[in-house]
Amino acid sequence: MVKRVLFCFSIVVMLALAAWQLGQAGLLAAKAWAAPILIEQAWTQGQLSGQAVKPWRWGDSAPIARLEEPGQGVTRFVMDGGNMRNLAFGPVLSEDKGRTILYGHRDTHFRFLKSVEAGDVFSFQKLGEEAESWTVSKRFIADADNLYLPVGQTDGSLFLITCYPFDSLDPDTDQRLVVELVREGPAPASLSLADL
Template identity: 40%
Template sequence: MTRFLILLTSSSVLLLMFGLWIPFKALVAQELLERAWAESQSGQSEERPWPWADTWPVAKLELPELGVSMIVLEGGHGESLAFGPGRVFGGEGGALILAGHRDTHFRHLQNLQKGYHLRLQNQNQQWQRYQVMDTRIVDSRYESIDTHRLAADSVLLVTCYPFDSMDAGGPLRYVVEARPLPDEDFGNTVATL
C-alpha cells in the first residue's frame, strides 16, 4: 500500500510539472524576448532571444483593455509558437496574420470584444492602433483564410478553439479581425512590420 501511495504521489507530481512546464516556459521566454526586442529596436537588426533560437522578435502586441503585452516572433512553426505569438503572413504593407496558442499567449483573445483596441509596435518603434471589427469561429476543414480578400491594412489574430478544450489541434479556429485607427498621437500611417 505504501509503494502504491508513493507511486501515485510521484505520478501526480510529475503530471503537475508537465502541466505547468508550457505556461512557465512561455512566461520566462517573454522576458528574454523583451530584451531581444529592445536590442532589435536599438540596432535595427534581427536579434535572436537565445543563441539556438530559430526565430526573432518582429513586433510588440498590446491589448490595452485587457492589460496584456507580448512580443511577436517571426514564423508560425511550433518552435516560435511555444514562446510567443508568431507572424505567419504579411506585414509589409499588406494584411498581417498573427497566430498563437489558445492556452498561453492568445488565451486572452476569448475576452476581446468588437470595439476593443490593439496596438502593434514595429522595429522602428512606431505604434499603430487597431480596432477589433469582428470575431468569428472558422472550421479549418471547410474554410481557409483568404489573404486576398483581407483589407491590406488589417490584422488577424488566430488561435485554436475552443479555449477550454482538452483536445489539442482540433479543426476550429478563433479569428479576430482588426482594422487600423487613425490617431493624431501616432500619425495616420500604418506601421509596417
C-alpha cells in the same frame, strides 16, 4: 550477498533516474521563466539597432513585433518563423496579400482573445516602425480545414487566429477563432509614471 548488491544497485539507478527527471523538469521551468525576459530584452535591443535580435545565441527566432491590448494589460512579443517551436515562445507572424496574420496558442499567448470584443483597441508595432492603433471590427469561428480570411480590403488588415474552443480538452480542435482588426492610425504615446 549478490541480492543485496543488486538491490543497492537498483536503488542507485532509480535515484539517478529520478534526479535526472527532476533536473529536466527544473530546466524546463527555468526556460519558461527566463524566455519572456530574454525575448523582451531582445525586442528592446532590436528597437535600438533596427534589426531583429535573437533572445539566445542558439535560437532560430527573434521578436519582430509587439502586440498590446491595454484593456486587459496584455503585451505579446511576436516571433518570426511560423513553426511550432516558435509558437511556444509567442505568437508568430505571417503576411499574405497585404494582410498581417498572427497565430498563437489558445491556452497561452492568445488566451486573452477569449474576452476580446468588437470595438476593443490594440496597439501593434513592427520592428523599426511606429506603433499603430487597431480596432477589433469582428470575430468569427471558422473550420480549420476551410479557414478563410475576408477578401476586399487587403491593406490595413490584421488577423489574430487561434484554436477554438478555448476550454476544449482536445489538443487538436477543428475550429479556429479569427479576430479581425482594422488600422486606425498611430497609437497614442504611452505615458510613464515620470510623465504624471
